[in-house]
Amino acid sequence: MPKPRVAVIIGAGLAGCLAARATRGHVDKVIIVERDKLPSGPYFRKGVPQSRQAHILLEGGQRAIQELVPGAIRAMLQAGAVQLGMPDGFRWFGTAGWLSSEPTGLNAISCTRPLIDWAVQQEVFTDPGVQVFDDTECVGLIMRNNSVAGVRAMRRGSRSAVEFHADFVVDASGSSSRVSEWIGAVTPWALPPKHTSRIAFSYATRFYTRTPAGGNQGIVVQATPESPRFGIMVPVEENRWAVCLGGLEAPPTTVDGFLSYAGTLRSLAIDESISLADPLSSVRGNRPKMGRLLRFDQNRAGVNGLIVLGDALCSTNPIYSLGMSMAAMQARALAYVLVRYGRTADWTARAQKAVLETSKPGWKLASDGDASYLDARGTARLRLQLKQHYFHKLMARSIDDPHLSKVVFEVLSLTSPAHHLFRPRVVVSALKSR
Structure with a gap:
């Protein structure tokens, strides 16, 4: 044998x-x-x-799991995971303002890791x-x-x-x-x-109640070098919100400190939302x-x-x-x-x-992404500054250009390689004056 x-x-x-x-x-x-x-x-x-x-489980990851374990994605959704459009399933405050809610055909799954x-x-x-x-x-x-x-x-x-x-x-x-x-x-x-x-950001998460009247739309408030704090609010199973706040300086893990931190983001959308929700957990921090x-x-x-x-x-x-x-x-x-x-x-x-x-x-x-918020020197600093300037232009133009928005989120969702952001048509569109 x-x-x-x-x-x-x-x-x-x-x-x-x-x-x-x-x-x-x-x-x-x-x-x-x-x-x-x-x-x-x-x-x-x-x-x-x-x-x-x-x-968040990105589109690229979902497709891979679907190929390997066909029943798993369905099981997540049946157990209460929430499928969100990228970016139309979010109110997304990008580096240049609120992004378009135009659908891209891409989705993310939001639920707890367990x-x-x-x-x-x-x-x-x-x-x-x-x-x-x-x-x-x-x-x-x-x-x-x-x-x-x-x-x-x-x-x-x-x-x-x-x-x-x-x-x-x-x-x-x-x-x-x-x-x-x-x-x-x-x-x-x-x-x-x-x-x-080096990892630039520390962050903390707290869970809140989610009522049917509140809907399922998530909120993202991106950081910028001038305001290096961010917030993410996503729906998860058992009618909960997972609210994650972070920045170059670790957010407090006390209840009052966490709430105050939410009020310092570039947009108050998350701060206003959690003020109406009941907390379900303590604040858990992480400092990678x-x-x-x-x-x-x-x-x-x-x-x-x-x-x-x-x-x-x-x-x-x-x-x-x-x-x-x-x-x-x-x-x-x-x-x-x-x-x-x-x-x-x-x-x-x-x-x-x-x-x-x-x-x-x-x-x-x-x-x-992390390096753009950390101290770099010499040619590395110049390269990062140029790239940062380009991405700011790209995000700004994405607000009213559905094609650019789709290209950006295909890369962020791991369904397209990053070099697609530098194709001639994309670069020309990104650098146009608004």
Whole structure:
């Protein structure tokens, strides 16, 4: 009898579950190893601290999830997630004023992070070929013939390690991933360079009641370099509003401080809305410090048998709502490589390259966005100033130009590459005098 083909996935969050689905058709069994004790429903858990903040699933991410796990998007909406037009589902106060409400055909899904994870998990975990070990922490890689052949893990409360052997391993354990440490311990010559980007904004979120009379239209108040504070108010399941405020200086996490902060934004739309709503939670703050991208493409040695994706590979400023969608698109890229090449000798290197290439547009959007609010010097400062000036013009013209608005939101929704913003027709339209 031939030996069963096995994949080990580190992490049972969104990225891990999508990676499990992407690989499932090419192995006999998928083993998911999760550090947390998984909850019995769409509830917050310790290992996803960002989950208590507002979350948006972009069009690009939705399309990827729909391909990999067809029932998940429907399950989210049936459970109360809200689909919002981009930008027509929002009152959107951009850098140059209120944006047009002209539909672009693009949508975002707004709900809490636990609901998104739960909807995908319920589809993936019911597969008899998927086995989940929660409350179990990976502590290292198993190597065989210079290739990753599984993981060592510790069950919570146990003093002895357990080994999960596999044909390949996918690390989807999030921003707390120890993959660089593990690679350094077993194949230090294959350690990928790490690019970092300072994160400009801190933020805080509070939940409020949402009444039918209040509708579902979200509100966005963008920051500008002159007024570097922002606000996002989005409808989520169970008739709630998630209100997120942030800026270069962290917003207060006291009730009175949070309310006062809302009154300092460039528009008072959010301040006026929450003054009429009943609070449902305390204020939860988050102060991310650094984004990270592991550049596996800059080390030719590579790590055979290992693929890294999700925040373990590329973590960005959460305010741009890129992380979940990028993870979904990375998992889809992994699936495409498996379909096209199968498990040939170099397939994990091909897969890692494809996943990394999928990550670069989002990384660039977020790192450039943050850099425009931070101190830059020399040519970098000039480049950012020119780009910032162009984007201000682009947003200003988007107010009354539906074509420009569509191009902008296609890029922000990860359905078009960023270079579309610099096509000749777009540039000419953006730089026209109003």
